[in-house]
Every structure is written in C-alpha cells, then in structure tokens.
Amino acid sequence: MGEARYKLNGAYVRRFNVHSFVSPFFSVGGGTFVTYGAQGTWSGTVHNDVPNHDSWWDNQPNAAVGVGADIALSRAFKLRISNTLNLFRAPNFADPTYLGGRTFLQEPKIGLAYSWGSARVDPL
Numbered sequence: 001m002g003e004a005r006y007k008l009n010g011a012y013v014r015r016f017n018v019h020s021f022v023s024p025f026f027s028v029g030g031g032t033f034v035t036y037g038a039q040g041t042w043s044g045t046v047h048n049d050v051p052n053h054d055s056w057w058d059n060q061p062n063a064a065v066g067v068g069a070d071i072a073l074s075r076a077f078k079l080r081i082s083n084t085l086n087l088f089r090a091p092n093f094a095d096p097t098y099l100g101g102r103t104f105l106q107e108p109k110i111g112l113a114y115s116w117g118s119a120r121v122d123p124l
Contacts, residue, residue: 006034007086009064023078027066033088034059060100062088070113078113 011029035058068082084107090100 004036007062008032008034009062009086011064011066021072023070023072025068025070025082027084028064030061030063032059032061033086060088060090062086068109073112076114076116078115080109080111080113083108 009029009031011027013025013027015023015025017023064084064086066082066084068080070078070080072078086105086107088103088105090103
C-alpha cells in the first residue's frame with residue numbers, strides 16, 4: 001500500500017491591497033499531519049508489502065507559515081501563487097523505539113481562485 005499522508009490545517013490569513021491588481025498575503029497557523037503506512041521488507045530499492053501488517057495511524061502536530069499573491073485575471077478569477085512551509089516531527093508509525101526528528105515540508109502552489117460578492121479590481 002505504501003504511505004498515505006493527510007493534512008488538516010487552520011490559519012490566520014492577512015491580505016494587503018485587496019482591491020489592486022496584485023494582492024499579496026501571508027498566513028500563519030497550525031494543524032496536524034495524519035499518516036498511515038504499510039510495514040514490509042526492503043529488497044534493494046523494492047518495498048515488499050506484508051499483508052495485514054499495517055503500521056497504524058500516526059498523528060504529528062505541525063506549524064505552518066506561508067506567503068503568496070493573488071493576481072487578478074478578471075473581477076471574479078485570480079491566479080494564486082503561494083509557498084507554505086510546514087514544520088513538524090517526522091512520523092514514527094506507532095513504533096515507541098523510534099523518535100522522529102524535526103523536519104519541514106515546503107509546498108509551492110499555483111492555482112486559480114474564484115471570489116464572489118463585491119470584489120472589485122482597480123487597474124494599476
């Protein structure tokens with residue numbers, strides 16, 4: 001099965017110049033990583049799953065900070081470019097003898113954002 005990782009975060013987002021062509025923002029918050037992985041054996045670089053030997057769920061709290069900008073494409077659509085840094089302890093998959101070290105995960109993102117309501121874009 002491999003490893004599955006789920007992330008749940010909440011954040012405070014501070015936006016600047018909301019009604020301009022480019023609207024920068026930053027966010028700070030936290031949440032949790034929930035991971036579920038399969039135990040097995042390794043043969044070189046090949047992982048051999050062992051049926052019915054899952055390593056259970058593992059939960060790691062995390063802190064997250066991010067920066068980005070929304071670039072207006074129209075009144076409703078924006079191009080969102082952002083980068084988030086998650087700081088957390090590496091999962092131990094319910095093995096009490098393994099103490100995971102502190103690590104980070106960087107998430108660059110590009111996507112479309114849609115806003116409704118009285119969003120107004122002023123040209124530069």
